[in-house]
Amino acid sequence: MSAGHARAAPVEPPEPRQARQGGRVRLDALEGSPLQAPGRALTISRFLQMPPLLAAASPPPLLLLLLFCCAAQAAPSGHEVTYLPGLAKQPAFKHYSGYLDAESDKHLHYWFVEAQGNGAADKPLVLWLNGGPGCSSIAGLLTEHGPFTIQPDGSTLGYNNYAWNKLAHILYLESPVGVGYSYSDSQDYRTNDTEVARVNYLALKEFLRLYPEYSSKDLFLTGESYGGIYIPTLAQWVMQDPSLNLKGIAVGNGLSSYETNDNSLVYFAYYHGLLGSRLWSDLQASCCSGGKCNFHDNKNLNCTLGMAEVIRIVDESGLNIYNLYAPCAGGVPGSYRYSDGMLVSYDLGNNFIRQPLRSSWREFLLTLPVASNKARLDPPCINTSSPTTYMNDPQVRKALHVKDNAPEWQMCSFPVSRGYKRIYMTMNDQYLKLLGSMKYRVLIYNGDVDMACNFLGDEWFVDSLRQKVQVARRPWIYTDENGQDQIGGFVKEYTNISFLTVKGAGHMVPSDRPRPAFNMFQRFITGQPF
Template sequence: MFHDDLVTSIPANIPNTMSIDLNTRGAKKARSYSGYAHIDSTENPGSENHLFYWFFESQTCNPHVAVADQQELISSTPLLIWLNGGPGASSLLGLFMENGPLAIGDDAAGTVSVTSTTWNQEAHVVYWDQPLGTGYSYSDAGEYVKGEKALAGMFWEALQKFFGAHPEYARCPLYVCGESYAGKYVPAIALEIDERNRRQEGQHLDLRGISVGNGWIKPELSLRVLIDYAYTTGFLGIGQKESLYEDYAVFQAALHEGKTKKATKLGNDLVADVLAYGGDFDFYDVRRWDDLPMGALRAYLDSADVKNALHVRTDVPWQCADNAGPVAEALVKDNMADASGLYTELVDKGYKTLLYTGNFDTACGYQSTEEILDDLMRRKGPQEHAEWRNAPRVIWTQAQGDPKGFVRRRGNLTQVSVPDSGHEVPAFQPQICREMLYNWLFDRPFAGYDPQQPLKPVNGDAGQRKA
């Protein structure tokens, strides 16, 4: 089967003096496809919108064996959608800096290498640039999405185009994954897929669940937690904290009055003040003064040779921003909206749900996720709430006994807190994060112990606890 979006090789540096072959015998190779889902615009009839994807088949499949001869394996392998946030952050950040099969160095040439911690080791993974104006995705008419419903509808159409071109993956168990502002994108898209499936529209997609890392889900809560965390870690004095609480009350009032555009401005101003008072510490990792460096990624992705390899027009710029620029401006009314109710819907519908956090993130870290999930279970009723609170919080351990994470599971809901990590957990703890994902995905155990259970001897050592 031939696909005109097949990626056979990519430049291994900006000058294109070396290449990485994605489709030869030998080392861990995989089928890879990249290109566009072309979608008719509803706002501007006669024009099109173009959402970019880059797909990597699971390394458990053999790229040199015909699809028909391994279709059962291909179809039974989970397919993960990965979305970065922003708004305006390209998902190629996730590919090259977090969980993809490729990484870019910070040398002048922008040398690209193959990683050993990629998520496509046991799953298919497709990275999507969305919404419009993000990464390589663009609109003929300069269109941008203004809310989650429009975004989700457009993305569902893009998935239909992708699976129409690649029917060999259409029956795969599907999981929508992402981080940060994708804490809004992911549940909106999952519910759109669920709704279209129920209405029997288009190709049925076998949606199984969602995964979100450090999600921007309930901004009202995250902003309060930000003030408290900055104070607790010594970046604010008590007088500054009280002054920020006053500003927070003004933000809350605007939000509760439905003045969402004003609330977004006030919320962004509040973040800026907290960071300024703390000497401009890294919003995404309280231990750092600067965010993870992008290195030469922009120069690499803007090169004509890379665009040709990925089937992107050379006149299309690679756009990447974090809560700034036209993508964020179009979503100004969405930014501070509460998306936590969408998770309640998905959990109630039986979809597997994983929320994980790096404990040094001040933007949308552990405490806000903990309180969001507690409220979610409270809404389900007193019994469910009590069962969630009483569920064992297992210390997931490494071989030498140090914690990999703290895990709580009940029914289809899993929560993991990852120590020694900032906002982008797959970047800070790539091996642990991939193991976490696969444990959740394939129902593998999180080996460890419940510290609230009585001491039990393990291997003759009475000082250990056993789960």
């Protein structure tokens, strides 16, 4: 939980109302039905159920059929992207961009890319959420696994040979409200874990209202980083909605538990040569007892002092926290800087939040009297200039149907991050509910050189769920560009859940290791063994 915030009681998704009666689907009983502002399909359904006032006034049956077909198959007018600046050649597949009005005052921007290639009509629907909290999922599209890859000049796009939309229709949603081009009429961007899950669920329902032809498709919820919170909490809503065909979830380098993430990171740092033997001995003496170490919230003074040194090395020395072996774009950053009258913060606030050094920094951020347009949040060691330049191009905004009053696009939102309440400290209960149903495939995958959400912490977390092991930890194989088998990483498979590492990848796995990442994703959504 962020410093300075009281713990709020989690809001659990409601039990679904009975949506089927007498062999018919009651549209008004489905979760998220827009009863006060019904869409086309719901309006026509109600019209069809009304008794005729005059037999002569009844429209011809063929006309009704045509009306219903149009409502059920047509994408929303004005959302299709007919020309995307920066591409040498426009794509053969369709893609759409616009707003999903999750509530009357909450407008979430999305970019939806249809599947490409043979058999596209039979491919599943995938929702993708980047993390933060407060970072845009468009980063996932333009820099990780989308069909278009931003080039260093910030004005041209290339095609991604390992685009995940070769395997699925993918919805990239800018969430929470306040991220990217998403906005609220009130401009109040304070939010929390449970509110984000609820609004994301409503946005997904609104998407399927606008694109009803996708409502019966297999659905997968996927995300990265703080998506480790977003995705399981959203799944609690989706799994209770009988109108949604949820098949599974996948989380990459996710924050699954603050405690295991913190405790494992210290081990990761020591065994990767970042901590000297003196510091390690001091930590063992002051933070550990009975063979168990608590680096997460230990109150021992000597442990606190040792952990302050760990934080300075891991987070503040200039190492790339997202990829230990990659250079830091822009050189060694501090925790923040001022640039052209703007405060630029580099701290997303996910590691060691219970340590005094980290919590005092969060308190400092919360008390800063800075206007939202005078502050920026940049992920450390990541060059955000290319996607930022591209997304703020007036022609790109027009092509993506961005509202004129939408703010300037930034990869991460300082107001959202600063005002975010972290309610859940672990996703244990959420995963156990998913696994207890025995209906869903679950994948937790990690690049093995990431320090933001390290592989060891997520492996410990999966082990703590105490599921039955089906396949012991072993290497998994993919075929490289030369047709040779290579080790992609390691995998351990349990009943309905798999933990997998990607060798040589950091926090953004598809960016660092696109080919094995594509192979992994393909096996996951098709249900093939790793």
